[in-house]
Amino acid sequence: TARLRPMIIAGPVADLRAGVRAHAYPVGTLEQITAVFPELASALPGWDAPLWRILDAFDDDFRIEDGWVCFPDLPTAAQRTGNLLAPMINDEGVAELSDVLDQSSLDDAATLTQWLTTCGYLVLDDHVLTGVGSHPARAASLLSIAGRPMSVSEMYAGIGSSKSERSFRNGLYNSDDLMRVGVEQWALTRWGLPEYTGIADLIGQRVDAAEADGAEGVVLSDLVDELTREFGVSANSVTAYAATGDFTSTGGVVRRRTEPMVNNATPEESNGIYIHDGRWCNLVTVTKDHLRGSGTYIPNGLTAMLDLEWNEPRMIPSDHGEQRIIWGNLGTSSVGSIRRFLEPLQITEGDRIWIDLHDGEHFSVTPAHSSDAAELDGLDWLVDHVGETPGEDDAASYGIVAEALGLAPDAPRRKVLARFRHRSDAEAVEVLERIWM
Known part of the structure; x- marks a missing residue:
């Protein structure tokens, strides 16, 4: 150390240090510096290391990490880059790569992109995304770049994620910066577009507005035209919801239902329901959706015996905690995830099970007879x-x-x-x- 220090603080090596600062401050690449000063790649006599490594070890002014020459070190250089980006980014944390290049010490877009990636940012379509801490933040950045609503699958493909598309989709609901504007379309909240809150809710808003204006309801054809155009829902779905649940559709006019919905199904005429252990039970073939925790549809004939109110969930006890049962949506019945029931039984895809509501007193899942x-x-x-x-x-x-x-x-x-x-x-x-x- 004593022998090298005079060489480092004066003479040709000291000049090299000054040259490195001139060409790399606050950050540059090792490849770039050794191209300008090839002697940095040469080994000093008696030292089994190139000169740049020796300078890196003895000079506290800079550090060489992961191929980057950073003053004074990589974290500080990365922080300075963040400070550089701060005035350039929009509300979603997006900056134009060309603007960053104009202000950066790095002189080409490819090197700058590598450095920004090292700093933890994402470069996409000639834009720098600084809001990369969560998938909703990345989705907001992508929408900002596109300047238009995008589908979930489009955003998922554009961002690239190790999560499943289903998990990505669920995460979007956790951000106040995003809003659903169609069946599959999402937008930035700040754009102020009409929010998609579900077909039934949208129908309710329009029926109530029509009645407030003195009309008896809303014309079905107008309702179909508006909702399909604004939110991309299907005409068949609008027609079905307009005649189900809270609404009736007669004479081409949709109104609020005045009489409660009634579940008229019977277990005798419901496919998949059979007498088992003395009760009506649902025979179900297990699918991937059951195993991954999705809800399970059951015939209305099974829930009709429980006198469920429309869209009013009921919780019934089970050996694995309370189980949710509901009759609603477009007249369908369902129970919550049954995954926790299947795992102890070592049920696999293709196996058959009995879903037993025990007349509303208890919920159970048991294996069904299996044969070829x-x-x-x-x-x-x-x-x-x-x-x-x-x-x-x-x-x-x-x-x-x-x-x-x-x-x-x-x-x-x-x-x-x-x-x-x-x-x-x-x-x-x-x-x-x-x-x-």
Whole structure:
């Protein structure tokens, strides 16, 4: 150290230090400096290291990190870059790369892009994104660059994320800077565009406004035209919501419903519902959506017995905490995620389960009988189809099927066939017609 210090503070090496500062302050690349001063890449006699590494070790004025020459070190240089960007960024933390280049000590866009990336920023479409701490912040930056609403998939592809698109989408709802302006479209809140709050809510706003103006309701064709044009929803969806839940649609006019919705479904005529363990239960084939925690649709015939109010969730107890059940939306029923029930049972995709509401007193999920349906035929296939084990002979199997449908075990064939037909169970009808007709 003592031998090198006189060389560092005076003479040719000291001149090199001054040259490095002149060409790299506050930040530059090692490649750039060694191109101007090739002697920095040479090893000093008796030292197994290039001169730049020795200078880096002994000179506190700068540091060389990750190929960057930084004064006095990389964190400070990065902070100075942040200070440089601060007056250039807009409300979403976006700056034009060309503006940054004009003010930067780095003299080409490619090197500047590398440095900005090292500092933790994102360079996209000749813009610098400083708000990269969260996916909603990145989405806001992308919208700012585009200057127009964008779909979730478009933003997801533009930003690039290790998260799933579903997780990315859910994160957008956590930002006050973003708002949904269509079924798939999002915009910056500051743009002041009409917010998409769901088809039912939008219909309600327009019906209430029409009634406030003295009209009996809103014309359905006008409603369809407006909502499809402004929010990109389908005409069929508008028509369906306008005649469901809080609304009625008669004579081409949509009004607020004056009588409550009634669930008129019956378990006897609901496909997938069978008598199991003495109660009506839903036989379900497990999908990826069940395993990842999505909600589960169930037939209205199962919830009709609980006298649920429209769009009024009910919580019922289970061995894994309370379970949410609701009848609403477009007249569909659903329960919350059943993932926590499936994991202890080691249920996999394609397995069958019974969903049992226990007449509203308890919620349970149990494995259903499993067999290779491809190996079964006739009544044995039909017994498996309703989730049970085939009997000793055809008469026993027939009784099992009839009882699963809520009929007596010796019910006439025409009643069994009629029940499957009323359920629109084409597979079962085809089997019965083949073996009975």
